[in-house]
Amino acid sequence: MQKIQKLPVKHFTDSIYYDLEQTARLMKKLGNQVFEKLNLGLTSDEYITLDTISCNAGICQRDLAKLILKDRANTGRILDTLEGMGLITRFIDTKNNRLVRKMGITEKGLKKLQELSNKMEVHFRNTTASFSEEEIEALQQSLKRFRNSIEEFVKMNI
Amino acid sequence: MQKIQKLPVKHFTDSIYYDLEQTARLMKKLGNQVFEKLNLGLTSDEYITLDTISCNAGICQRDLAKLILKDRANTGRILDTLEGMGLITRFIDTKNNRLVRKMGITEKGLKKLQELSNKMEVHFRNTTASFSEEEIEALQQSLKRFRNSIEEFVKMNI
DNA sequence: AAAAATTTGTTGCATTTACAACAATATTAT
């Protein structure tokens, strides 16, 4: 007798899509609220971008866009802001024989990043207090597998 | 000796936030692309709303907003559209002695919903093919637990 | 009883976002 695979989605609010989206939204909102409350001088998106640059030295804009989950246009705009604040520097370089704009974090940016990380540490510690490191790790692995399995079906225009 | 709990976040792209957001984004984009490709006459958000109404008869706008993950304003706008298409009806009722606008799906809406579900079935089946029902279920449970644990820290304004 | 706060939905606006079009350059195909 053949095992019948039930459909993965019956109704939206029972689906994996709903759980994923709601959890992600909640996390994002929490981040935004913490940033607003602490009055740090950066939006959470700017902080995320700065952090990502700090551990991806010499990355180009397009590759950065993929990491921070924004399109090229908006990535450029965020970088304009960070550059204007003197937190990053941008320079022309080549990648695969093509001209690209690469960037790196400045001394000032590094200090800002350190400062913000310290200020936020305690706030974020609360949010995952009831989860062990292992549980979080397992969840991340599961999400990555899930993502990999659908990645091929999605046309990314970045 | 005390066990030292490592911080849950070192860098954004290594964090659970990143994995959640990227997975959710990918899923949403896939949904949008399928809807656009199949030319179904509804956006994916409208479909999701219609589906949610269909299994929550007599729900009011605010409660619906929480389910479809939009704020009250945008939920109202989506409902205007669906009502304009004749897929739902809206009526005044009371809830806790307060006047609210409730809604229900129409015959036409039900037919549309059925039609779209059939058309999309095959497309979504592919995307989770490499996952067993049990794995998906486990992931959903994990996400729900995670969500519950942070829910209290987030101020929802809906 | 009066005042303050809460619930619900709508309107308007400012921000964010996505997407297409473009320019410049390099690679690949014919």
Added chain:
DNA sequence: ATAATATTGTTGTAAATGCAACAAATTTTT
């Protein structure tokens, strides 16, 4: 060699989103 395609970043624009302000009604507080 020429044309077609691909990569990268910017600009412009339309749509989506969130948020604050408002109105109407009810509940809670004083």
